[in-house]
Amino acid sequence: MWKEIGDRERGILRPKSFTTRIKSNRIRTLQISNHKDIVSPHRASINSLQVDLTEGRYLLSGAADASAAVYDVQRATEYEGGGLIAKHKCLFVVDKQHEHGHKYAISSAIWYPVDTGLFITGSHDHHINVWDTNTTQVVMNFKMPGKVYRTAMSSLATSHMLIAAGTEDVQVRLCDIASGAFSHTLSGHRDGVMTVEWSTSSEWVLVTGGCDGAIRFWDIRRAGCFLVLDQSHSQLGRRPTIPEHSATNKALTSKSLSSGQNLNAKPRAQQRKLANGNGTKQSPVGKMPAKGSLRQRLHPGMLSSLDRATAHYGAVTGLKATEDGMYLLSAGSDSRLRLWDVASGCNTLVNFETVRLQGSKPIQLATSQDSALVFVPCMTAVKAFDVWSGNTSQTFRGHYEYVNSCWFSSQEQELYTGGNDKQILVWSPSRLIADEDEGPAQDRDNWSD
């Protein structure tokens, strides 16, 4: 440690690599915190956790008893154990008793990415509420056609403030806070959408994972998705090589698709509004033989809805993009975690040793800074995997029941996990109690008597 500081002083070590080294050393010693505790007021399982992106100070949690609470993770509300253990109680709670509160479980609670003045909660009661943090009042309300599984807002967005909502309906809806209405719907999934994430490299790209096992990339400025991830398209390693086999396979499938239907030059603007129409049109194409007596006229942008490639053999339960936006991690109910190269759309075949992942609920993955480690809730433990090799680096056992969500705060190098046992646990780098000061500074001034 001292040698590194000396190197940094002399300029041998760059500042960025100095901080990365210190941070990764701290991450390697993550364990259940012996000096910090979050007191959760929830009376049911915790479904969602997020620390705000602007300051990294406030933790928002959403639970299955329709309550959402905010905690300050940097300043404790009180100290216990002779000042050694910092207890963080919630700053406020909104629950069923609130006049506009949710009635059923909250599945997703996220901060407004620009500041902590607003937060958005999505619930199984088919509503998405936008709350004002300071007055804890509902400012806006969106009604969805089904249970809301996930909501997401882009942290990079400068020209839009759209909330992407994944529900049990097959369409992904984009809600606009500025106007209070739905701006568009994205169709293509064949079953409910369990996870939605915005891309970390472009404010217009949305990634969704559905219960049908497909992962689709959407550019919200145009119709249809531009990429569907297929687990059989794989590349060996980080950089894509150009294998002839997969190239010919892609050519063959695209040829058979285009021969199967008639491309209509005129765009069909009604395509988007016909929510159920899209679904019923897909099945006849599948059952018909290649004689193709039933021609389907589709907008060229909607061709992707015929692509039935799956990324997982079960539902896609978690998605996380790396910080540079070049790779995507996906967790599925087939208990597999896959790493995808976004640029080529291929599976990089990194094998993460996951024995079982829970498949009925969406789970929240977290990546450490620079995305070298990914934290995955695996049943009752949280495992940290090295992203590029797939090796298990650490296992965090502490919850009594299944873990649903985890969030890594890169400022403090702390991991927050919430699970079905109604607890939010804090995992922080180990430190000796003796090194720290004894909690609140004692007032030693002469004149304050």
Place this chain on the structure above:
Amino acid sequence: MDKTSEEASSKGKKRQREQQPTETQTNQLHHQILSLEDNLSFTDTLVALRMMRAQFPRIDKVSIQPFVLRSQLYSSVKDRTQVDRELESLRREKVVRIFKLNTGQDDHAIMFLDDYLNQMENVVKRFEEKKEGDLDVFKWFRTHVINSKLEPSIEHQELYTLLSLGGMVKDGHISLLINGGLLTRQLIDPNMYWFAIPNIGSVLKGLSQGRKEVLSSLNRRRYKEMMLASMEKKRLRFSPLDMRFHLRDLIGSGHLKTVQTSTGLLVRVSKD
């Protein structure tokens, strides 16, 4: 690598690194050490595949070519990513074929292409004896579909297009393929056919029952663990596949884990 040496399996110690089991075979006059502890880890996926194919148990009732499960490969080669990538390159070079099985999550069977073609020949011969229907479809399947479609599944449209390269395809042809056990449908997608190994039904049943039996025999014990050497001696009542096959599979899929002790390897049920 012949089968007689396995039958007389006695137990040895696990050697941690990559000592090729071929060296021990030269000593097989003295002791027949070709046990699981010896062969638990390999350097390379292809070596592991070949060894496990050679050690495939002989089942009397069904004539089936040897296949290896993916979880068995994971337990043998240390780096799983390397296994996945090597399997992918072997598949692309058409050395092996991968099939998705319907016994549980994410089970895949790997078979060498020559073995698979032999198995197909057996099916065709059986059909010829019974003289049922038009057998050209098997030839078309072999030349057009198997050669070009390397994935474990194929869409209905694509199957039609590829088979049509051989001749006029009717629905009856596809039913023949399904009856022969070469194609099957799974619950995931009604539009997709999955390639399958013919005559594998009873073996798969034995596989799932054997897994349950091994896990329950360990779970019944007080500390849920047993020495690998004594586990190997047990005979399975419900499975035609031998104990070694099941142990490799369960260790690779994470249900069991091995612990090195001073008296040898210990097998324990993993609680996760």
